[in-house]
Amino acid sequence: MNKLLVLDRYTNGHTAAITLQSHTELINEQTELVFCGSHRKIIEQLPYTKCYAVLPLYNTSIGVINEVVNLIGDLDRSGKRIQVLKRCVVPITHCLVTNQNVCDLQSIKRVISHEKALDQCSEFLDSLNIQECHRIKHNSTADAVKVLSEDTDSDDIAAIASRTAAEAYGLKVLCDDIQNQRDNYTHFYLIKCRSV
Numbered sequence: 001m002n003k004l005l006v007l008d009r010y011t012n013g014h015t016a017a018i019t020l021q022s023h024t025e026l027i028n029e030q031t032e033l034v035f036c037g038s039h040r041k042i043i044e045q046l047p048y049t050k051c052y053a054v055l056p057l058y059n060t061s062i063g064v065i066n067e068v069v070n071l072i073g074d075l076d077r078s079g080k081r082i083q084v085l086k087r088c089v090v091p092i093t094h095c096l097v098t099n100q101n102v103c104d105l106q107s108i109k110r111v112i113s114h115e116k117a118l119d120q121c122s123e124f125l126d127s128l129n130i131q132e133c134h135r136i137k138h139n140s141t142a143d144a145v146k147v148l149s150e151d152t153d154s155d156d157i158a159a160i161a162s163r164t165a166a167e168a169y170g171l172k173v174l175c176d177d178i179q180n181q182r183d184n185y186t187h188f189y190l191i192k193c194r195s196v
Contacts, residue, residue, distance in 0.1 A: 002031045005042045005053040008140035009035050011114075012162065016088045016188035017054045038139050043071040047080050047193045058187040059092070061120045061180055075193075086190040093184070094121050096175040097145055097159045097166040099152055105174065112136040112144040113160035121160050124178040145169050 007013040017033060031052075036042045042053050055072075056065050072082055094117055098108070111118070111130050115137045118125070125135060138144040141161035148159045149169040158174065166173050 002050045002052060003034050003045075003048075004031050005034050005036050005045055005051060007035070007039065007042065008037060008142040009168075011140050011142045011165070012090050012092055012186055013054050013056060013188060014142075015162075015164075016056075016090050016186075037143070039068050039071055043075055046075065046191070052085070052190055052192045054088075054188050054190055056116075056186045056188050059116065059120070060183065060185045061092075062116060065116065072191075081194040082191050083194040084189050084191050088188045088190070089185050090188060091184065092120065092179060092186050093162070093177055094141075094160050094179045095163050095166060095173045096124070096178055097148065097161050097171045098157075098174045099148065099155065100170075100172050101152075102155050102158070102172065102174060107155055108158045108174075109156040110134045110136060111158050111160060112138055112147060114138060114141045114144065117141050117160045120179045120181070120184060123180045124175070141165060145171060 004017055006017045036045065039055065042055060045051055046053050055068050057068055058064055076082060105128060108128055108130070111125060111134065118135045118137065138147065142165045144159040145161045145165040146169060148157060149171055151157065163173055
């Protein structure tokens with residue numbers, strides 16, 4: 001059985017995986033979707049037989065995703081060659097997600113999310129006077145929402161994630177479309193290790 005490695009459930013990478021699944025015969029309904037939790041774990045699992053990965057390499061707002069490019073470079077230097085099979089461009093819309101009891105933007109003092117989502121929404125965070133030290137990095141936007149959902153008593157913390165992630169965890173979208181750039185797209189690539 002083929003495995004398709006992605007960062008996390010309810011993330012833009014998950015959306016890209018679903019899109020790629022519908023546009024290529026390499027992955028089908030028998031392909032096992034594996035949520036790895038970090039880009040490093042995706043790269044570590046990629047050399048195994050019948051593994052494919054969906055990884056972001058470029059975003060129109062922040063440019064090259066250096067973390068992923070460096071990890072692929074490390075894999076290449078170890079003798080494993082990467083083959084790019086497909087590309088998928090996904091529009092990125094970020095939301096400010098809170099617990100259901102939060103009603104006021106001004107009560108938000110801390111925000112958690114993936115580092116790239118925090119970067120892509122920096123102007124919105126600046127407008128709320130959220131200091132850099134209170135922009136807390138997590139492995140993925142979905143992981144941040146999951147953490148937020150487990151802390152139902154806090155009304156001063158929010159997450160940046162997709163509407164899909166907010167709905168999946170029963171949380172509230174306090175603000176929609178908060179990214180710096182309205183035309184914000186990420187280029188995801190379907191890759192595999194080439195047989196040597």
